[in-house]
Amino acid sequence: MYYFSKALDNDRMLCLAPMTDRMLQQSGQEIDDVSGYFLFASRRSDEFASVEIIARATSEDAAFALKELFGME
Numbered sequence: 001m002y003y004f005s006k007a008l009d010n011d012r013m014l015c016l017a018p019m020t021d022r023m024l025q026q027s028g029q030e031i032d033d034v035s036g037y038f039l040f041a042s043r044r045s046d047e048f049a050s051v052e053i054i055a056r057a058t059s060e061d062a063a064f065a066l067k068e069l070f071g072m073e
Contacts, residue, residue, distance in 0.1 A: 004063075004072035013042045016057070016066055027051040037063035039070075 003017040017023075019034040026049055027040070039055040057063040066072075 004067045006070060006072045008041065011043055011045060013044075014070060014072065015040055015042050016063055016070075016072060023051045027053050029053055037066075039066055 003015070005013050005015045008014050016037055016039050018036070019031065019038045023038075023040070023042075024031060024034065028050075031053070036059070037057040038053055039057065041052040041054065043050045043052070055066070057066055
């Protein structure tokens, strides 16, 4: 399992990770196939956390390419 992230601002992170049940619930989306890795923006505030799914990478190679493209650690 890989997890990479990069701060976008004080409240948001750009993340690349496998989808968890909790993240899927926070996104409010229905996804039939949660395999692979997902690129998403995570917003945290005092009252709630939200996830905005941007893209899905179906392979490890694709996930590492996105990591490099976005300069994630």
